[in-house]
Each structure stands twice: as C-alpha cells, then as structure tokens.
Amino acid sequence: MDQGEPGNAGRRQFLQSAVAAGVGGYLMSQSAGAQTAPKPIPPGTLGAAGAGPDRPKIAMLVHPKMVMQDLIGPMTVFNLMRCEIHLVWKTREPVMTELGITVAPTTTFAECPEVVDVLFVPGGLDGTIALMDDAEVLKFLADRGKTARYITSDCTGSLLLGAAGLLQGYKATSHWMVRDELALMGAIPVHDRVVQDRNRITGGGVTAGIDFGLTLAALLRSREEAETIQLVIEYAPAPPFDAGTPETAPKAIVDRLMSRRGPTVEQARQKAQRAGRALKR
Numbered sequence: 001m002d003q004g005e006p007g008n009a010g011r012r013q014f015l016q017s018a019v020a021a022g023v024g025g026y027l028m029s030q031s032a033g034a035q036t037a038p039k040p041i042p043p044g045t046l047g048a049a050g051a052g053p054d055r056p057k058i059a060m061l062v063h064p065k066m067v068m069q070d071l072i073g074p075m076t077v078f079n080l081m082r083c084e085i086h087l088v089w090k091t092r093e094p095v096m097t098e099l100g101i102t103v104a105p106t107t108t109f110a111e112c113p114e115v116v117d118v119l120f121v122p123g124g125l126d127g128t129i130a131l132m133d134d135a136e137v138l139k140f141l142a143d144r145g146k147t148a149r150y151i152t153s154d155c156t157g158s159l160l161l162g163a164a165g166l167l168q169g170y171k172a173t174s175h176w177m178v179r180d181e182l183a184l185m186g187a188i189p190v191h192d193r194v195v196q197d198r199n200r201i202t203g204g205g206v207t208a209g210i211d212f213g214l215t216l217a218a219l220l221r222s223r224e225e226a227e228t229i230q231l232v233i234e235y236a237p238a239p240p241f242d243a244g245t246p247e248t249a250p251k252a253i254v255d256r257l258m259s260r261r262g263p264t265v266e267q268a269r270q271k272a273q274r275a276g277r278a279l280k281r
Contacts, residue, residue, distance in 0.1 A: 038092075038107040041075075043082035056083045056117040056220050059144060061157075062105055063089065063137070065127030068097040069206050070154045074120065077213030080229045081221060088112050090136060098124050109140045118216065119148040123155025123175060123206070125264055132163040132271040141166065150216065152201045154209035159268060161202070162187050163275035171197040175205035176246055177258070177265050184272040185279060207244075210235055 043055070058078050060071060078085055086107040089095055094102035121141065131137045141164035145151050153161050158174040159181065161167050168186030173179055173195040182189045188197075193204045194211050201219075203212030214235070217226035243249035258265070 038086065038111040040106055041079060041085040041087065043079060043084075056081070057086070057113055057115075058083045058118040058120060059086045059088050059107075059112050059116045059148075060120045061089070061122065061137075061141070061160075062087045062095050062103050063122075063124075063127050063131060064095055065098050065130070066095070066103075066122045066124040067155060067206055068099050068101060068103070070122035070124065070157065070209050071097075071103065073207065073209030074154060074203075074213030074216070076233060077210065077217055077229055078118075080232060081217055081225065083118075083220075086112055086116075088140075098126070109136070112140075112144065114144075115147045116144060117149045117220065119144050119151050121153040121157035121160045122209075123153070123157040123159075125156050125175070125178065125261075125268060128156040128159050129264070129267050129271055131160055132268075132275055138164045148199075150199050150201055150219070152203075152212070152216065154203040154212055155205050156268070158182060158187070158202045159185075159272060161200075162272065165279050167200060167202075168279065170200045171195050172200060172202040173204050174202065177205075177261060178268045178272075179204075181269050181272040184269070184276040186276065207237075 056078075060075060060078075062071065075085065087103065087105045088107050088109060089105035090109055092105045092108060094104050096102055119141065137160070141160065145161075145164065145166045151161060151166050153172075153174075155175045156178055158167065158172050159178060162172070162182050162185035165185075167182065169188075171188045171190045172182050173190050173192055174182055176191075179189045179191065193208045194215050195202050196215070201212065201216060203209050210233075214226045214230055217229055243253065246254045
C-alpha cells in the first residue's frame with residue numbers, strides 16, 4: 001500500500017544513500033543465521049553525526065511480509081545518525097518481505113538489549129494481521145515497551161503496537177485503510193502523516209516512514225542534524241500526481257482499491273476487535 005513517493009530521480013538518490021550508508025548488504029544477506037553472536041548494523045558515514053558510547057540503541061522489528069520501504073526509510077535515517085541498530089525477530093533466519101527480498105535479522109528477541117532508546121515496528125498489512133495474535137511477538141513488544149525511551153511504528157505497524165497494549169490512551173496514526181481500527185485497541189486515531197503523543201511516535205502509510213525518521217532524528221539529536229540527513233538523502237518529495245491520500249485521489253481509484261483490499265481490511269478489523277477485548281481482561 002502506497003501513499004505517494006518521490007519521483008524517479010529522488011528515489012534513485014534515496015536508494016544510493018541507503019547503500020552508501022551500509023544498509024543494503026545487511027538487508028539482503030543470507031548468512032545471518034550462521035552468526036554466532038548478535039551484531040548490530042554498522043553505522044553510516046555522515047560526518048555531522050556523532051559516534052561513541054552514547055549512540056542511540058534502536059530495535060527494529062522485522063517480520064514476514066513486512067513492507068520493505070517501511071523499514072528502509074527510517075533505517076536509512078537512523079544509520080546516518082550512527083545509531084546502534086538491531087534488526088529483531090524470533091530467530092536469525094532470513095525473513096521474506098512483501099517484495100520477495102529477504103532481510104537478515106541481526107538479533108533475536110532473547111538477544112535484544114533489555115533497554116533500547118527506540119522500539120520500532122514496520123507495517124505490511126498481511127504480515128501485521130498474521131502477528132496481531134502472535135503471543136511471542138506481542139510479549140516481546142510489551143516487554144521492551146516498558147523501558148523504551150520511544151515506542152514507534154510506521155504504516156500498519158501501529159496495529160501491532162495497539163495489540164500489544166502500547167497505544168491505550170495515546171494518539172496515533174496508521175495507513176489510512178486501517179487507521180480507524182486503532183480505536184478498537186484503546187488508541188485515539190489521528191489523521192496526520194506523523195503523530196507524536198508523549199513518547200509514542202507513529203507514521204502513516206509507507207513513505208511516511210522517512211518523515212517519521214527525520215522527526216525522531218530531531219528528537220534524539222537536533223533539528224540541524226535531521227536537516228543535514230534530509231539533505232544527504234535529498235528528501236524533497238514532488239510526486240507526479242496528487243493521489244497520495246484518499247482525499248486527493250480520484251474517487252474511482254479509491255473505490256477500486258477498497259474493493260480489492262476490503263476483505264483484508266476486514267480481517268484487520270476483526271483482529272483489532274479481538275485484541276481490544278483481550279486487553280480489557
């Protein structure tokens with residue numbers, strides 16, 4: 001699911017920046033399962049970013065059928081900040097994304113630092129729905145959420161935060177198709193690209209992950225550093241069409257998309273209802 005993206009030149013520059021930052025090789029590695037100890041992603045090379053023992057620790061959940069852009073967007077920002085990034089999953093076996101490209105987890109749930117600066121969950125509606133009643137995943141999120149400085153997500157990842165009980169009483173956003181379902185789990189849905197409520201920060205659909213990442217960069221470091229990173233990745237969206245939200249897209253396109261994805265959205269609603277009931281017990 002896509003809410004609009006930069007043009008071809010901007011996309012090329014963004015991907016080049018990601019590779020330059022050292023992200024690409026790790027994401028597509030097939031050897032993670034053979035590692036003997038957890039090893040976070042090596043930091044990027046942005047001169048303005050600080051290094052040293054104060055590097056923010058970031059735990060980024062990776063899961064089957066996640067939308068790769070949900071991970072890559074903020075991860076590129078965090079990497080350029082020289083953060084200590086852990087790609088976390090149940091095992092260190094490669095995880096298949098919705099593109100058919102594998103991502104190699106660097107850290108298992110058991111190996112993940114007990115205290116992290118940022119707990120992040122990417123989206124991908126099919127993958128999200130499958131995990132909304134996964135006890136192991138929800139337990140991990142709830143546990144690290146108790147001590148994380150910031151609890152965050154992009155796209156439908158906020159549904160997982162909601163199912164883990166981490167958004168009750170908080171304003172939050174999600175992909176527009178399922179944003180309203182957040183209310184079923186005690187959250188307050190907000191129609192915005194990035195929503196911050198105390199230490200909860202959630203991004204809208206897919207490409208909002210870059211906006212989210214820059215927002216968090218300013219909080220963790222400074223506005224100047226966030227602006228420097230924005231310039232490095234040349235993030236200046238100028239999409240060729242004004243169809244990135246249901247309010248601006250032609251009605252026929254919105255209707256056709258909802259007709260096609262309606263059954264999946266209904267599955268998400270039912271899972272959110274069940275999660276909401278479980279949270280009240």
